[in-house]
Amino acid sequence: MKYYVGIDFGGTGIKIGIIDENGKILIKDSFDTDPSKRGEDIARHIAECTEKVMSDSGLPREAIQGVGIGSPGLLNPETGQLKVVVNVPNMNDVFITRILSDILGKPAFLDNDVNAMSLGEFYYGAGKxxxxxxxxxxxxxxxxxxxxxxxxxxxxxxxxxxxxxxxxxxxxxxxxxxxxxxxxxxxxxxxxxxxxxxxxxxxxxxxxxxxxxxxxxxxxxxxxxxxxxxxxxxxxxxxxxxxxxxxxxxxxxxxxxxxxxxxxxxxxxxxxxxxxxxxxxxxxxxxxxxxxxxxxxxELGNDAGLVGSASLVVANLS
Ligand SMILES: [Zn+2]
Missing domain, CATH: 3.30.420.40 (ATPase, nucleotide binding domain)
Known part of the structure; x- marks a missing residue:
């Protein structure tokens, strides 16, 4: 079985979870972020929280295929750079996927939250x-x-x-x-x-x-x-x-x-x-x-953001 990590990045908080190949959530957790910190420090904090969820899951490291992050605002999914994050301006211009991937040792993918949610419904919800x-x-x-x-x-x-x-x-x-x-x-x-x-x-x-x-x-x-x-x-x-x-x-x-x-x-x-x-x-x-x-x-309800973010990995690696 393959597993995918999803990070749903909102204004002041993040939800992180891991889904399996069938879109089933194995573990999820939420964390606060401090928008007054430097953008790169916020990104590092997100990576550390993700590390915690990965280790809490007890899954073998190699079963985890990658990390997807969905964010509001303008961004570049190809370079993994956030452009305009309205609620957290300190995150503007941060290359978030590079930081995630460096710290976690897994490929990381970024897209906007609605695209992520759409992919989640497409793979595991009403669009299956x-x-x-x-x-x-x-x-x-x-x-x-x-x-x-x-x-x-x-x-x-x-x-x-x-x-x-x-x-x-x-x-x-x-x-x-x-x-x-x-x-x-x-x-x-x-x-x-x-x-x-x-x-x-x-x-x-x-x-x-x-x-x-x-x-x-x-x-x-x-x-x-x-x-x-x-x-x-x-x-x-x-x-x-x-x-x-x-x-x-x-x-x-x-x-x-x-x-x-x-x-x-x-x-x-x-x-x-x-x-x-x-x-x-x-x-x-x-x-x-x-x-x-x-x-x-x-169909995904409250978990749409999380499952959607994890779906970014599925979309990019398949
Ligand atoms: Zn308008």
């Missing part, structure tokens, strides 16, 4: 056994990953898959990326909450109060209210699905995938969003590719 898969994560931001012919498609400057920033409305709502009318502004967290507030302010009935998240309206609260039959919440999620479905139709026409996998916190609203998304996609896309594609919920 397929060749052409698109993954979308719906959360505060909306990210994407494109896998064609069994390989992650990175594009000319490693930015392919920024599906949350496909333009769906000329002169639409302004987006944190600097443009306006991006998909993220309509099906991401804030877009959903905004549409809910507008509908509620029109005086439409809702029982959302019972489901508030620490007193706040969140997509999770809206999904819980929808589950309990709240008509306004159901309508807002349905509308979210319809907007998403139109974007999916574009992807289906452009790339003819076998599956589009929807993950991220908002995907927990399940069929409230996916049902209308599927219906709208079927209506708007060409019939032949629309008939082939499946719109599926991601």
């Amino acid at each position: 056994g397929l060749k052409h898969v698109i993954a979308l994560t719906l959360g505060t931001g909306v990210g994407g990953g494109i896998i064609l012919n069994g390989e992650l498609y990175r594009g000319a400057s490693f930015t392919a898959g920024e599906l949350g920033h496909m333009s769906i409305a000329r002169d639409g709502k302004s987006c944190p990326c600097g443009n306006s009318g991006c998909l993220e502004r309509y099906v991401g967290r804030d877009g959903i909450i905004e549409r809910f507030m507008i509908a509620r302010n029109k005086g439409l009935d809702t029982n959302i109060e019972k489901y508030l998240d620490k007193g706040k309206i969140t997509p999770k609260a809206i999904a819980m209210a929808a589950e309990a039959g709240d008509k306004l919440s159901i309508k807002v999620l349905e509308e979210t699905g319809e907007i998403l479905g139109a974007a999916l139709a574009t992807l289906v026409n452009a790339l003819n995938p076998q599956a589009i996998i929807i993950g991220g916190g908002i995907a927990n609203a399940g069929e409230f969003i996916l049902g209308p998304a599927r219906k709208t996609m079927l209506r708007l896309a060409y019939a032949i590719p629309a008939k082939v594609v499946k719109v599926l919920k991601a």
Whole structure:
């Protein structure tokens, strides 16, 4: 059996785990990182934590094939250099894979967290056994990953898959990326909450109060209210699905995938969003590719980042 190490590098913390050939997690642990330290020291700390997990696992050293690290922000997967890590600016420009590989004596691979998660779903989740898969994560931001012919498609400057920033409305709502009318502004967290507030302010009935998240309206609260039959919440999620479905139709026409996998916190609203998304996609896309594609919920849940990061090793060594 072969084993792969995954490092899910977030803003202030890291999750490290080891998976086997079937994507099963053998061991996982989490650690804090101190963003005020020098970038290279943070990288060395990550390597030391990884060393600990590798030795805690009790696995023979030679069974471990390599280490994959998924990070938010801009980076170069070919050189293993982080470019812009928004939450940990001290990590900018650090050649993280070189440091990991020097300390651990294993090949190391870097990619952005959404590409990593997409590979995880492709190998071990909802995309298992397929060749052409698109993954979308719906959360505060909306990210994407494109896998064609069994390989992650990175594009000319490693930015392919920024599906949350496909333009769906000329002169639409302004987006944190600097443009306006991006998909993220309509099906991401804030877009959903905004549409809910507008509908509620029109005086439409809702029982959302019972489901508030620490007193706040969140997509999770809206999904819980929808589950309990709240008509306004159901309508807002349905509308979210319809907007998403139109974007999916574009992807289906452009790339003819076998599956589009929807993950991220908002995907927990399940069929409230996916049902209308599927219906709208079927209506708007060409019939032949629309008939082939499946719109599926991601399967890896909270472990998506970890399994995805470890999948970078699988993708690079196979
Ligand atoms: Zn944008």
